[in-house]
Amino acid sequence: MAEFLQLLFSGLTVGAVYALVALGFTLIYNASDVINFAQGDFVMIGGMGTVFLAAAGLSLPLAAFIAILAAVAAGLLLHRLAIEPARGASPVALIMITIGASIFIKGVAQIVFDKQFHSLPAFTGSDPIALGGATILPQSLWVVGGAIVLFIALYLFLERTLLGKAVLATAANRLAARLVGINVKVILALAFGVSAAIGAIAGVLVTPITLTRYDIGTLFALKGFAAAMVGGMGHPLGAVVGGILIGLMEAFGAGYISSTYKDGVAFLAILLVLFFMPRGLFGGGSVERV
Amino acid sequence: MxxxxxxxxxxxxxxxxxxxxxxxxxxxxxxxxxxxxxxxxxxxxxxxxxxxxxxxxxxxxxxxxxxxxxxxxxxxxIAQSPEGRQVFGPLSVEDNLRLGAFRRQDAGLAERLAQAYAMFPILREKRAIPAMSLSGGQQQMLAIARALMAAxxxxxxxxxxxxxxxxxxxxxxxxxxxxxxxxxxxxxxxxxxxxxxxxxxxxxxxxxxxxxxxxxxxxxxxxxxxxxxxxxx
The missing domain is CATH 3.40.50.300 (P-loop containing nucleotide triphosphate hydrolases)
Structure with missing residues (x-):
């Protein structure tokens, strides 16, 4: 029982991070039909940026804030310099552009930062909290709590503000969005900026637990992509559920089977979903009236 | 003009x-x-x-x-009601109308919303449901009403x-x-x-x-x- 709880806690923690990355995928995919494989690199920028700014003497909150802003700037530049000039290109071409951007970001990160693993101090101490025979790190609570706050904030933005509705409207019908006076370019830039911010915040939250390095983004992008696919690409709730599922499967797979295959679990999940329910758990039948 | x-x-x-x-x-x-x-x-x-x-x-x-x-x-x-009922399918009827006024968030908004509902009462009845579940004719009304929301x-x-x-x-x-x-x-x-x-x-x-x-x-x-x-x- 204690072992089960322990695995559950660790699965939820890492699942919350995957869910945030998947949410970034979803937001950009909805607004622009682009699957952004540079999504994981925003996580890296958040973590690495905070590490190096804190090492330069900034307080942790200020360092994190500036690192998140840097990720947002990277997201906006990605849209402006790589995606916007290629508008109208095929989805496969756009995916290749984002993979190229991801490689570019890693290259720059190697030069600006370094090639070592880095960590951050836990925000509020590292004494484990005992719970039902298992223990949970305070930082895990930060990760899960931060993820919940972000989900709620994003939900309120999309459902309760006119700008959020404009994002949804652009996703639903771009022509109609332009005809009601929505500046679609601004909306797309907004989606990239917000996705980058979500990714970077995830990076700041998780770095004290998982360490970070210039190339950590690839793994986050693949896991987040798996989560988004499992949930059904384009469904925010699906992204959250998919992320937590992948996190739990990884933790239990590592605990009860073998930690060697931990990273394989996410890809097994993608394969199963693509074989048996290609639209994902929340995709349903996409019915459109004509 | x-x-x-x-x-x-x-x-x-x-x-x-x-x-x-x-x-x-x-x-x-x-x-x-x-x-x-x-x-x-x-x-x-x-x-x-x-x-x-x-x-x-x-x-x-x-x-x-x-x-x-x-x-x-x-x-x-200049507002357009496009061909083929280009509504925002997953959004509610009322959200579609409010987005019609995206460029005109002024004091007259509530009045224009009331006018739109007065012109097409069925839209008021269905204001909370997703636009894609409206019939073809109702979607057409919605597209016109949405254009009018821009005054x-x-x-x-x-x-x-x-x-x-x-x-x-x-x-x-x-x-x-x-x-x-x-x-x-x-x-x-x-x-x-x-x-x-x-x-x-x-x-x-x-x-x-x-x-x-x-x-x-x-x-x-x-x-x-x-x-x-x-x-x-």
Missing amino acids: LTVEGLSSAYGRIAVLHEVSLTVAQGEIVALVGSNGAGKTTLLRTISGVQPLTGGRILFDGARIEHMPAHARVGLG PKLLLLDEPSLGLAPLLVDQILNAVVSLRDRGMTILLVEQNASAALAIADRGYVLETGRMVHQGAAQSLLADPRMRAAYLGL
């Missing part, structure tokens, strides 16, 4: 509009008729700025707008009667007339030429991308060539 001069437009290398000109004066209904594929929708989209032009000028209230982005033209007061000076209506039951066609065309009577200026595109000309002040006939006739709606209706070619009479 609207002057289009020598407008050309193309999809890729295929020219669709060839030096088309038309004017719409304050407070009139102008019908643009023509067969399928004549370029009517392309002309409206070019006026709205969602289709690029390859030549010519567009003047609105005397100012050139042909290089303005689409969202700025909505801000100037436009010029309303562009693309095929408002397409695929609707005759009773609904009458209801929508009556709504168009009542809008004109309240001072709105309307450019109406219709395949149903006789119905459109019956409520219009003036009409234009577009044929394979060129304007071939124009005149008072009544005289177009009476023109024997028109009757044979477009009105099926």
Whole structure:
């Protein structure tokens, strides 16, 4: 029982991070039909940026804030310099552009930062909290709590503000969005900026637990992509559920089977979903009236 | 109010509009008729700025707008109800209407919403459900009501009667007339030429991308060539 709880806690923690990355995928995919494989690199920028700014003497909150802003700037530049000039290109071409951007970001990160693993101090101490025979790190609570706050904030933005509705409207019908006076370019830039911010915040939250390095983004992008696919690409709730599922499967797979295959679990999940329910758990039948 | 001069437009290398000109004066209904594929929708989209032009000028209230982005033209007061009920499917009916006023978040918003519901009461009944679960006719009403939420000076209506039951066609065309009577200026595109000309002040006939006739709606209706070619009479 204690072992089960322990695995559950660790699965939820890492699942919350995957869910945030998947949410970034979803937001950009909805607004622009682009699957952004540079999504994981925003996580890296958040973590690495905070590490190096804190090492330069900034307080942790200020360092994190500036690192998140840097990720947002990277997201906006990605849209402006790589995606916007290629508008109208095929989805496969756009995916290749984002993979190229991801490689570019890693290259720059190697030069600006370094090639070592880095960590951050836990925000509020590292004494484990005992719970039902298992223990949970305070930082895990930060990760899960931060993820919940972000989900709620994003939900309120999309459902309760006119700008959020404009994002949804652009996703639903771009022509109609332009005809009601929505500046679609601004909306797309907004989606990239917000996705980058979500990714970077995830990076700041998780770095004290998982360490970070210039190339950590690839793994986050693949896991987040798996989560988004499992949930059904384009469904925010699906992204959250998919992320937590992948996190739990990884933790239990590592605990009860073998930690060697931990990273394989996410890809097994993608394969199963693509074989048996290609639209994902929340995709349903996409019915459109004509 | 609207002057289009020598407008050309193309999809890729295929020219669709060839030096088309038309004017719409304050407070009139102008019908643009023509067969399928004549370029009517392309002309409206070019006026709205969602289709690029390859030549010519567009003047609105005397100012050139042909290089303005689409969202700025909505801000100037040109709203379009597009062909084929292009509603925001997953969003609620009321959200669709509120987004219609995206460029006009002013004190009159609540009043325009009430007016939209008064014009199409079924929309009030269904205001909380997703637009994609409306019937075709209701989606058409929503598209028109959404364009009106922008409080436009010029309303562009693309095929408002397409695929609707005759009773609904009458209801929508009556709504168009009542809008004109309240001072709105309307450019109406219709395949149903006789119905459109019956409520219009003036009409234009577009044929394979060129304007071939124009005149008072009544005289177009009476023109024997028109009757044979477009009105099926």
